Amino acid sequence: VENGDYEFVQEILQSGLDPNCRGDPVREPLLHIAARDNRVGIVFLLVLFGSDCNVTNGVGETSLHIAARFGFVDLVHALIEGGSEREHRNREGKTALDIAQEEGHDAVVEILERRIS
Secondary structure: OOOOOHHHHHHHHHOOOOOOOEEOOOOEEHHHHHHHOOOHHHHHHHHHOOOOOOOOOOOOOOHHHHHHHHOOHHHHHHHHHHOOOOOOOOOOOOOHHHHHHHHOOHHHHHHHHHHHO
């Protein structure tokens, strides 16, 4: 996932890899790794194979929080279409919208506000 090799990720998912497994040394969900690196195609692939869009990391954030933090507009769209809960709050009580507002990502704020209302 970190290398962005779509074909390899597709192959290992087809061979039975759990799309909800956790990778890297800190046991981050695969979906979060793909989101952090703005790998929209891999996010779609993971969701297609059953990855939970609302799985959280150690600070209670979903992939949508991550996409909002970095201002990844296409990824925000993909995660919402994949079933991300926009109202989920992290351990600090913040939604993805709160984070996008704090970071000044106006395009993401607009998407999240439109989708919430």
